[in-house]
Amino acid sequence: MSDAVFPFRSIVVSCQAGADNPLHGPGPMALMARAAAAGGAAGIRANGPDDVAAISAVVDLPILGINKTGDRAGVYITPSFESAAAVVRAGATVIALDGTPRPRPDGASLADLVAAIHDRLGVPVMADVDSLAAGRHARAAGVDLVGTTLAGYTGESADGDGPDLALVRELAAEVDCPIVAEGRFWSRDDVLAGFEAGAHTVVVGTAITNPMAITRRLVEAVR
Structure with missing residues (x-):
């Protein structure tokens, strides 16, 4: 698999909204993705077949699909x-998955899962990790990109x-593939710091696509 999934020093926007969010659903997420694309995003991260399908219909960008x-x-x-497979069928062009050494529900190894995605779906794989050890583990299992998505969780x-x-x-410094910085990137300074730290790509989600969380953060700051 090619590791040139996203351009160097590019920003991917995560368009996700939980069931408790008024923006939950394929329609609002597709609009968010269109706005992100118009603003210059290099890709979209999206959850589930319904959202991925709606987004892939309105933007011509790589879609980093997940399925929670x-x-x-x-x-x-x-x-x-x-x-x-469900999100690839819906239009995802890259798969992100939990790349930690924790046991998977079906007992499959990470290496076997990555190989199956490469061989049968033909798309690159990004590992969401929480530590350097997990990043090494995921790269050894064959992933194409490693992201810091699970750090702190x-x-x-x-x-x-x-x-x-x-x-x-x-x-x-230690994993030989593009590193995707993700998780709690709130500001332009955060994004620049991510690239200075060595990220190939930075994913920004809540700070762009979750006005409920942004509002709550501001309200709590002044209480």
Whole structure:
């Protein structure tokens, strides 16, 4: 698989909204994706076949597809081949999945899953990881890109208000594939810092596509 999925120093916009968000659903997410594309995004990250299909119909950009299923306490970001295939059929051109060493619900190894996606679906794979060890594990399993998506969410690394730039630096220094910085990128300065830390691409989500969370963050700051 080619590792040139996104241009160097490019921004991908994550268009996702949970069920508790008034913007939940394919229609609003497609509009968000159109706005991101008009603003210069190099790609869109989207969850689930319905949102991916709606977005792929209105933007001509790579779509980094995920499929969140199962128990949120374990591996739930594209945990199986079937979950990956569903979003590829809907229009995803890249698959992102949980790339940590944690056991997958179906017992499959990460290496076997990555190989199946490459061989049977013909798309690149990005590993969402939470630590340097997980990044090494994922690259050894054959992924094409490694992202910091899970940093601060699994207990393997510290949570915080901003991005885990230390992990970006570690991965960029020690893992031989493009590093995608993702998670808690709130500002232009955060994005620039991500690239300075060695990221190939930065994914920005909530700060662009979740006005409910942005409003809450501002309101809480002045209480």
